[in-house]
Amino acid sequence: MHKRMIFSLTLVATVAISPAFAATFQNTASDVWIAKWFSMENVMNNGGFAVSGGIDYFSEGTGGDITHELVSTTKGLRELSRAEVKLDKAHSALEMGEDGVWDWEVVDIDVDDSRNMSSSWGLNDQSNFTWHGIIVLKAPSARSTTMHPAHDDYAQIWINGEPVYDNDQWTGGVKTVTQPTDVDLVQGDNVLLFKCGEAGGDDYVNLHFEDSDSDLDIVPTMEGEFWIYAGLAVEAKDKVSATWAGLKAR
Ligand SMILES: [Ca+2]
Ligand SMILES: [Ca+2]
Ligand SMILES: [Ca+2]
Secondary structure, three states: OHHHHHHHHHHHHHHHHHHHOOOOEEOOEOOEOOOEEEEEEEEEOOOOHHHHOOOOHHHHHOOOOOOHHHHOOHHHHHHHHOOOOOOOHHHOEOOEOOOOOOOEEEEEOOOOOOOHHHHOOOOOOOOOEEEEEEEEEEEOOOEEEEEEEEEEOEEEEEEOOEEEEEEOOOOOOOOOOOOOEEEEEOOEEEEEEEEEEEOOOOOEEEEEOOHHHOOOEEEEEOOOOOHHHHOOOOOOHHHHHHHHHHHHOO
16 A cells, blocks of 8 residues: 555656656657667676676676566566676676676767767776667557567667567678667557677677657657656556656647
């Protein structure tokens, strides 16, 4: 009961303060790559992409509480909002995880930069590290569509708790896609986790969907907000949808 009351108050507060926000969601299309991601500080010294691809750093860093599969769900995002990812100090360097906790921020990937996994965290070209990013795709209708990932090196993608992409071969260019992949989106919030492990040389991630997906509203927003639009869609889904619609209509 208490939890529900707090949640309701949060909703009320969101509605009350909404006039202060002019939320502009990110969009995608066949030539529009998604630039803003909710990203965890890079995991350094990953032992190379082949090793990194077999490790769930969320599970390692939370004693098994959070996993790739869980964090790519709205329920998992709520868990993440209350959790700290604490990895072995060996994975810390260059301010990544320097206090023992790998923090999350909204970052911009330069969709034209072939070393954007490094540069999105303000680093010059790094080797042997792993990048993680989350987006929420708010879909007005359920659909089957095609996603287009570019990556260097080893990319793995989960949507709504399911692994949908696993490719340890770099694609050859920051806007080059070798495996367009059919995926299903539900009506409402779809959580997507993009993990990419780098060994050496170029290090990039990039993703777009189809022209027919230009109606998707994508979080983080252009203003760099994540939790306020991603973290609430857990309970009272109808109310949250109404709140979101109200914000969008502004
Ligand atoms: Ca930290
Ligand atoms: Ca590389
Ligand atoms: Ca590199």
